[in-house]
Amino acid sequence: MAKDLNNYLAFLEKNYPEQVYHVTREVNPEFEATAIIAKLEKENRFPVVIFDNVKGSKIPVIINMHANFQRLAMAIGLPANAGIQDFIAEYGKRETSPIDPVVVSSKEAPVQEVVWSGDEVDLYKLPLLKYHGRDAGHYITLGYEIMQYPESGNYNAGIYRLMRQTKNEMGIQISETAHGHYILKQYRRDKKVLPFAVTIGHHPAINLGFLSWAPGQVDDFKIAGGILGEPLRLVKCKTVPVLVPADAQIVLECEIRPDEFREEAPFGEYPGTYGPQRINPVVHVKAITMRKNPIYQSCFVGHPDNLLLSGLTRCTQILRAARMASPTVTAVNMPLSGRCRFTCYVAMDKLIEGDPKNVAMAVFAADPFLKYVYVVDKDVDVLSDYQVMHAVATRVRADYDTFMVTHARGSPLDPSSYAPEKGYHLVTKMGIDATRKANYPEEIAVPGTDDIKLEDYLGKSKS
Numbered sequence: 001m002a003k004d005l006n007n008y009l010a011f012l013e014k015n016y017p018e019q020v021y022h023v024t025r026e027v028n029p030e031f032e033a034t035a036i037i038a039k040l041e042k043e044n045r046f047p048v049v050i051f052d053n054v055k056g057s058k059i060p061v062i063i064n065m066h067a068n069f070q071r072l073a074m075a076i077g078l079p080a081n082a083g084i085q086d087f088i089a090e091y092g093k094r095e096t097s098p099i100d101p102v103v104v105s106s107k108e109a110p111v112q113e114v115v116w117s118g119d120e121v122d123l124y125k126l127p128l129l130k131y132h133g134r135d136a137g138h139y140i141t142l143g144y145e146i147m148q149y150p151e152s153g154n155y156n157a158g159i160y161r162l163m164r165q166t167k168n169e170m171g172i173q174i175s176e177t178a179h180g181h182y183i184l185k186q187y188r189r190d191k192k193v194l195p196f197a198v199t200i201g202h203h204p205a206i207n208l209g210f211l212s213w214a215p216g217q218v219d220d221f222k223i224a225g226g227i228l229g230e231p232l233r234l235v236k237c238k239t240v241p242v243l244v245p246a247d248a249q250i251v252l253e254c255e256i257r258p259d260e261f262r263e264e265a266p267f268g269e270y271p272g273t274y275g276p277q278r279i280n281p282v283v284h285v286k287a288i289t290m291r292k293n294p295i296y297q298s299c300f301v302g303h304p305d306n307l308l309l310s311g312l313t314r315c316t317q318i319l320r321a322a323r324m325a326s327p328t329v330t331a332v333n334m335p336l337s338g339r340c341r342f343t344c345y346v347a348m349d350k351l352i353e354g355d356p357k358n359v360a361m362a363v364f365a366a367d368p369f370l371k372y373v374y375v376v377d378k379d380v381d382v383l384s385d386y387q388v389m390h391a392v393a394t395r396v397r398a399d400y401d402t403f404m405v406t407h408a409r410g411s412p413l414d415p416s417s418y419a420p421e422k423g424y425h426l427v428t429k430m431g432i433d434a435t436r437k438a439n440y441p442e443e444i445a446v447p448g449t450d451d452i453k454l455e456d457y458l459g460k461s462k463s
């Protein structure tokens with residue numbers, strides 16, 4: 001049986017039941033569902049939550065699948081106690097071992113068990129959520145837009161949020177830097193209608209695979225197959241010439257016409273601030289296909305469910321770039337405290353003075369959204385903000401050990417960019433060498449600590 005959202009959920013329910021909550025009472029799709037997740041987050045709890053009964057829809061909602069690192073590690077075949085460096089190594093290995101997809105018939109495709117086309121298309125029957133107080137409407141936040149590069153015919157997958165506008169129209173926000181933006185621009189330049197599909201609800205390995213930071217023109221179906229460890233099963237859409245994952249939960253078959261735009265947003269974005277209203281393309285939904293009993297998968301943008309998914313999938317490229325600057329780089333991490341986007345921690349076995357700054361420059365070149373790169377010695381745990389900040393506090397002389405680049409390109413959503421209202425996404429970037437320097441004094445240590453067996457002193461119950 002193909003790996004899908006249902007069997008991953010069944011795996012969690014069997015082996016990690018404490019990680020899956022069902023909410024059976026009716027919840028309002030406007031703020032109530034997300035308020036529950038936000039409240040759990042305040043208590044430092046990150047379970048998968050399934051809302052069985054969302055007002056106005058017969059379809060349940062699953063959210064927060066990606067808010068916990070362990071679940072993502074297990075999705076790519078790692079043990080539950082794997083660390084982030086294990087994840088980066090395994091994801092990198094799978095990313096560079098693509099697997100060709102296979103095409104199956106409509107009869108073999110669960111996602112085409114039910115087909116709504118023409119007048120039957122009704123986005124109000126789907127349990128789209130409203131997430132944050134000032135969001136302009138109800139959004140799809142974990143729909144992967146599947147588009148073909150016109151030159152190569154290869155498939156690109158990317159998440160571009162969709163705001164419901166009518167029963168069969170939505171607004172779409174595709175960032176300028178996304179490959180999908182280049183594809184849409186080509187169609188618009190040639191005054192052609194862009195046919196594409198939005199696929200919702202997958203095994204988390206597919207969600208991670210679609211976000212691989214692969215170069216343009218690379219076929220994302222092959223990469224996602226590599227990350228999943230088996231070929232993706234694809235099926236032809238009913239109304240557009242596009243292939244989609246046959247084992248998804250729901251697919252929207254869509255088109256964008258070249259000269260049609262409408263207001264979209266504000267929307268609560270990943271930095272934790274609202275993105276402004278924009279004039280964005282209009283998406284027409286021609287058909288909706290789904291399983292007989294689908295689950296609608298959502299992602300909580302601006303929260304760990306979104307941040308981890310985005311940050312982890314960038315780490316393999318960042319590690320490769322850092323190792324171009326120095327082969328002794330041992331670890332990288334995009335910490336949640338930096339929204340998994342703005343800050344990168346790099347650990348290295350420094351053999352040559354100056355290397356940490358070169359490493360920081362390479363990391364900046366690898367990811368234009370980064371604003372702070374901290375380079376630490378290899379014994380500092382890059383998963384620990386506490387340990388990295390300790391290194392900064394005790395090993396950095398700001399005038400010697402940092403460098404700044406002003407007016408460099410950053411994230412289009414960086415709230416600290418210069419004049420964002422004019423469309424300038426320029427930021428100041430800072431590299432910080434927080435490694436020990438040659439004159440660093442001896443550090444305190446208690447002899448024998450590693451040999452102590454605590455149970456010998458405190459008893460078993462307190463060990």
Ligand SMILES: Cc1cc2nc3c(=O)[nH]c(=O)nc-3n(C[C@H](O)[C@H](O)[C@H](O)COP(=O)(O)O)c2cc1C
Pocket residue numbers: 141142156157158159160161162173174175176177178179180181210211212299301305306309310
């Ligand atoms: C939950 C989530 C929501 C996202 N929303 C958007 C979005 O609305 N617009 C966008 O351009 N990118 C968004 N992204 C980031 C892109 O999906 C991501 O950069 C992707 O790699 C782009 O693919 P592409 O460059 O192949 O087109 C989102 C990512 C996640 C994880």
